[in-house]
Amino acid sequence: MMWADSGEPVSFHQARQWKGRIQPNETVRDKMIIVSPRPAWTSTTPSVVVTDTRGVVLAQGFHGKDVRSAMYWAGGMLVVSVENNRIVLSLTDELLSRPRMWAVSAAIATEVTPHTHVELQGNADQSLAVLRIGDAVLALRVNGNQLEQTILEQNVFAVRVLKGLGRSRIAIAYTIGESAFLSVVDVDLQAIASTNVPASEQARIEQVGPNVVMLSTVEGASGTVLSLLQPTPFSVGTRSIPIDRRLVCPVWVPTGMVLAMLTTRNGRPELVVVPANEATDVLPAGTMIPGDYGSPEAVLAHGDTVVIAFSGGLVTMLINGTILSRDAMPLQMGENAQCSAQGDVLLISSTTSSMMFVSSPHPFWFFMRFIDTVLRFVVPLILVVLLGIFWLMYQRQRRFFAAMIDIPGAGLVFLLDANGRLLRTNDRAGKLLRINKSVPMRRLFRSYTQRSGLEALTQFLAQVQSSRAALSEKIVVSESNEQREYVFTSVPLVGLLGRSVGSIITGVDITEALERRRLVNWAQLAHDMQTNLSTIRLNAEQLGDDGDPRNTERRRRILFQSGVLIQRVRDLVSVGRSEDITRIAVHSAEMCTEIRHEFDPVMFPHVTFSMKLRGTMMQADRLKLSRAIRNAVENAIKSLRGKAGTVEIATWFDRSNVFVRVSDTGVGMDAETLSNMMKPYFTSAKDGSGAGIGTMIMQHVMNLHGGSLRVTSEPGIGTQVIFRIPIGDQM
Numbered sequence: 001m002m003w004a005d006s007g008e009p010v011s012f013h014q015a016r017q018w019k020g021r022i023q024p025n026e027t028v029r030d031k032m033i034i035v036s037p038r039p040a041w042t043s044t045t046p047s048v049v050v051t052d053t054r055g056v057v058l059a060q061g062f063h064g065k066d067v068r069s070a071m072y073w074a075g076g077m078l079v080v081s082v083e084n085n086r087i088v089l090s091l092t093d094e095l096l097s098r099p100r101m102w103a104v105s106a107a108i109a110t111e112v113t114p115h116t117h118v119e120l121q122g123n124a125d126q127s128l129a130v131l132r133i134g135d136a137v138l139a140l141r142v143n144g145n146q147l148e149q150t151i152l153e154q155n156v157f158a159v160r161v162l163k164g165l166g167r168s169r170i171a172i173a174y175t176i177g178e179s180a181f182l183s184v185v186d187v188d189l190q191a192i193a194s195t196n197v198p199a200s201e202q203a204r205i206e207q208v209g210p211n212v213v214m215l216s217t218v219e220g221a222s223g224t225v226l227s228l229l230q231p232t233p234f235s236v237g238t239r240s241i242p243i244d245r246r247l248v249c250p251v252w253v254p255t256g257m258v259l260a261m262l263t264t265r266n267g268r269p270e271l272v273v274v275p276a277n278e279a280t281d282v283l284p285a286g287t288m289i290p291g292d293y294g295s296p297e298a299v300l301a302h303g304d305t306v307v308i309a310f311s312g313g314l315v316t317m318l319i320n321g322t323i324l325s326r327d328a329m330p331l332q333m334g335e336n337a338q339c340s341a342q343g344d345v346l347l348i349s350s351t352t353s354s355m356m357f358v359s360s361p362h363p364f365w366f367f368m369r370f371i372d373t374v375l376r377f378v379v380p381l382i383l384v385v386l387l388g389i390f391w392l393m394y395q396r397q398r399r400f401f402a403a404m405i406d407i408p409g410a411g412l413v414f415l416l417d418a419n420g421r422l423l424r425t426n427d428r429a430g431k432l433l434r435i436n437k438s439v440p441m442r443r444l445f446r447s448y449t450q451r452s453g454l455e456a457l458t459q460f461l462a463q464v465q466s467s468r469a470a471l472s473e474k475i476v477v478s479e480s481n482e483q484r485e486y487v488f489t490s491v492p493l494v495g496l497l498g499r500s501v502g503s504i505i506t507g508v509d510i511t512e513a514l515e516r517r518r519l520v521n522w523a524q525l526a527h528d529m530q531t532n533l534s535t536i537r538l539n540a541e542q543l544g545d546d547g548d549p550r551n552t553e554r555r556r557r558i559l560f561q562s563g564v565l566i567q568r569v570r571d572l573v574s575v576g577r578s579e580d581i582t583r584i585a586v587h588s589a590e591m592c593t594e595i596r597h598e599f600d601p602v603m604f605p606h607v608t609f610s611m612k613l614r615g616t617m618m619q620a621d622r623l624k625l626s627r628a629i630r631n632a633v634e635n636a637i638k639s640l641r642g643k644a645g646t647v648e649i650a651t652w653f654d655r656s657n658v659f660v661r662v663s664d665t666g667v668g669m670d671a672e673t674l675s676n677m678m679k680p681y682f683t684s685a686k687d688g689s690g691a692g693i694g695t696m697i698m699q700h701v702m703n704l705h706g707g708s709l710r711v712t713s714e715p716g717i718g719t720q721v722i723f724r725i726p727i728g729d730q731m
Contacts, residue, residue: 009365010325012314012346012357016055022349022356023071026124029342031058033077034354035070048079048096053345053356061096069120073129074142080120080131085111087118087133089140089147105149108136121161128169128187130161137172139189150189158214160205168231171205171212173197182214184231195236197227202245204336209252215245224248226259228276235472235487237508242281249299249306250276253319260306260319261286262299269296271306273319277491277506285392287321293328300339300348307339309348314357316346325359412486412507418500420444420465429507432477453478457488461505464490468500474510484511581621581704583728588651588658589615591622595630596649599637607637612650618658619728620705628701632662632721635695639666639719657707658727663720669713698723 018034025031034049046060047067066082072094079090079099087104112118112133122129122140129140130152137156141148157180158173167186174181180199183191200216207213214227224245228237241248247262257276262269263283272286293313300307305324308315309331316324337350346357412429416422422445430436433448445465449458456475464471472489486507495501596609629649636647645665652659698721702709706726713719 008323008325008362010316010359010361012316012325012327012359014329014355015345015358016356018354019352020354021069021351022347022354023069024340024342024347025072027072032347033070033072035067037352047081048077050077050094050096053342059095061092062090068118071120071122071129072124073122074127078120078122078129078140080118082112082118085113087112087131089131091142091147100145100147102147102149104131104133105138105151107151108133108138108154110134119159121159123161123163126161126163126169128161130159130170132156132159139170139185152185152189153183157199157201158203158205158216160207160212162207162212165207165210165212166232168192168212171207171214171229173203173205173214175199182212182227182229184212184229193229193231193234195227195229197238198225200225204245206250208250208257211250211252211257213250213257215248215250217245226250226276236510237277240281242283247296247299249301251301251304251306251319253304258319260299260301262296262308264296269293269308269310271299271308271317271321273306273321277489287317287323289315289317289323289326291326291328293326297331297333298337300337302339302341302346305341307346307348309333309337331355411509412488412505414445414461414505415502416445416461416465416505417442417502420461422448423502453483460488460490464503464505468492468503475507484509486510581624583619584622585617586620586622586625587615587617588653588660588725589613591626592629592649592651592660595626595633598630599633604637606640606642606644608644608646610646610648612648614652616653616658616727618653618725620725621701624701624704625725628698629660629662629723631695631698632723635721636662636664636666636719639664639668641667653727656727658725660723660725661720663718665718668715668717668719670715674711674713 018036020034020036023033023035025033030052032051032053034051036045036047036049044063047062047065048060048070049057050059051057062079062081068080068082068087070077070079072078074091076091076093077096079092079096081088081090089102089104090099091101092099110133116134117132119132120129121132127141131138131140135156136154137152137159139150139152141150152170153172153174155175156172157175160171162168162171162184167188168184169187169189170185172183172185174183180197181194182197182205183194186192197214198216198218200218203214203216205212205214210230210232212229212231214229216225216227217223218225222244223240223242226239226241226248228235230236241259241261243261243263249260251258251260251273255275258273259276261272261274261283263272263286264270265288269289270286271289272283274284278284289308291313293310293315295311297309297311300309304319306317306319308317311333312330313326313328314331315326318324332353333348333350335351337348340347340349344359346359348355348357412432413426414422414429415424421442423441425433425435433454434451435448439448445461446458449461454477457477460471460473460475470489470491472487474485474487476483476485478484486509488505488507491504491506492500493502493504592613592615593611596611599607599609601607633647633649640647648661648663650661650663699709702723702725708724710722710724711719
């Protein structure tokens with residue numbers, strides 16, 4: 001039994017329902033593929049059917065096959081089926097005839113069960129498709145009569161093929177150890193943008209305008225985590241939304257991305273649509289949906305129309321809150337539902353079932369609504385409503401300001417009025433400007449940004465004040481003798497009469513995210529180099545001795561330099577990927593002696609080593625600690641710059657700690673170099689021979705051991721580096 005509110009412009013009725021998922025044809029809007037589950041009782045039922053919106057069957061095939069997915073691609077159809085518990089890919093024409101078949105890549109050809117997640121994605125007009133099998137993802141391309149298969153990633157929990165986003169082709173979410181990442185891959189299958197995201201088995205990726213958005217649920221927490229990644233220009237963001245992920249739908253409109261969210265207030269469903277950067281714990285007022293349609297199942301969208309599926313009805317609305325239809329009918333929604341529209345036909349498809357709805361206009365809906373409105377309201381009530389609207393808008397703006405400034409994790413927040421005066425900041429912004437609650441507000445922002453290091457921020461605020469438009473810019477500022485990178489964004493504030501009343505400026509610290517991405521890049525480069533270096537070393541070891549002492553010396557130098565490079569490659573892999581330490585019993589003096597003997601006197605004839613050792617046993621990661629001390633010795637040798645000098649290695653201990661000192665009689669460092677040397681990737685080498693990794697490894701290893709690193713230096717006298725390592729529990 002179905003009914004529709006006569007006061008709405010249109011109504012929908014369910015025309016057809018299928019078991020399985022619908023795949024529309026993007027080029028021929030009237031055609032679609034229906035993939036049905038394999039029947040257990042017959043081998044003659046087609047698993048793939050091509051039909052039109054009128055229900056006319058145009059083609060059918062794969063009778064009795066276990067087909068998991070299909071789509072229009074490469075001028076025909078790509079079908080994924082399971083045969084003998086293995087994935088088979090078939091490329092056919094649009095009549096499902098003359099199939100070409102390939103087995104899936106052997107690298108992930110594991111046994112496929114009825115519960116294995118198999119998903120096929122792609123665009124009919126692009127040459128690249130994606131196949132997900134369980135937690136592995138393959139990229140597919142047709143090359144002549146061959147189907148090229150490239151493994152993109154393992155441990156994947158969400159994937160999406162992108163369209164119309166420059167060189168970006170695929171968004172993929174995966175885990176590495178305890179961390180999870182959202183990455184965008186280009187047409188050459190190279191990652192061009194990446195950000196950390198929460199790991200979640202219940203996650204979905206969507207393309208919203210130029211943005212890649214992931215909606216996920218964190219285990220043990222309620223609501224939704226929205227992670228945003230914009231490949232070009234690079235931008236990332238994360239925020240929490242107090243709504244179930246099935247009831248949150250990001251939508252792209254001319255003004256940017258908005259979030260359509262279904263919440264319940266006073267027992268009534270309400271659709272709230274806000275800009276993505278305004279989503280807070282306190283949601284503003286939205287559009288109440290009259291009627292009783294049961295429990296909400298999903299919020300979907302096509303274009304600027306929002307489709308809300310309840311267990312007992314279907315409601316469609318525009319982004320501005322206008323209700324288009326309200327129809328009561330029983331609905332059975334499966335997981336990962338998607339929505340598409342073809343003229344007056346609405347398609348809703350999930351993994352297990354799909355439905356087609358056809359709309360019918362109500363020619364007298366406006367008249368019926370007008371009569372109802374006139375009968376319900378009188379002039380005094382209209383005035384009260386108008387006053388209430390102004391009051392709600394005022395309260396909404398106040399709540400927005402308060403929430404934006406005080407929300408945890410909001411970064412830096414500044415509130416400027418129309419004249420450029422600073423009205424309010426949160427604690428983090430106040431710390432950056434070195435002001436507290438006793439400092440009076442309502443002065444021009446330049447009065448608060450006079451100190452050194454804030455010049456770029458001052459220029460950005462001046463640009464915001466002059467343009468009165470939404471701006472975003474990456475800015476480097478100095479904070480507590482440290483340079484940090486922020487992405488500052490301005491949001492213009494408009495009063496009730498449309499005049500500019502100021503701006504909200506937010507700053508998100510991206511320093512750590514950039515550092516993590518650089519570390520991963522270094523580690524990947526090092527990993528790629530290990531095999532080649534090991535091959536060079538093995539070949540050098542197998543060279544025969546022809547009796548020529550010069551060749552013998554050359555062979556020894558090749559082996560020595562290969563060993564040094566292999567060790568440095570391992571250092572890069574360690575600092576980029578390993579956060580765990582394996583503590584074993586280590587004697588500090590013995591370890592320092594071994595490190596000393598790694599430096600051949602023939603290679604360093606100008607260096608005099610001095611050993612002052614008073615050692616003891618300690619619990620430490622011998623490999624990582626040896627690398628850190630070795631880096632300090634290498635830096636000491638470099639500081640001699642080929643001239644005769646002394647490198648001293650000393651060790652001593654007290655009741656709690658072991659101390660290792662590496663000192664030299666080299667050129668030393670001035671105050672500026674000494675203050676910068678602990679910064680990641682800083683190097684004083686002018687010839688490109690250093691990358692700033694050695695000092696970073698030393699600091700990283702000390703942090704892992706719970707110790708510390710102290711460096712002192714004087715120009716012309718030398719440098720000393722002191723490691724403090726906790727002894728640990730002795731067995």
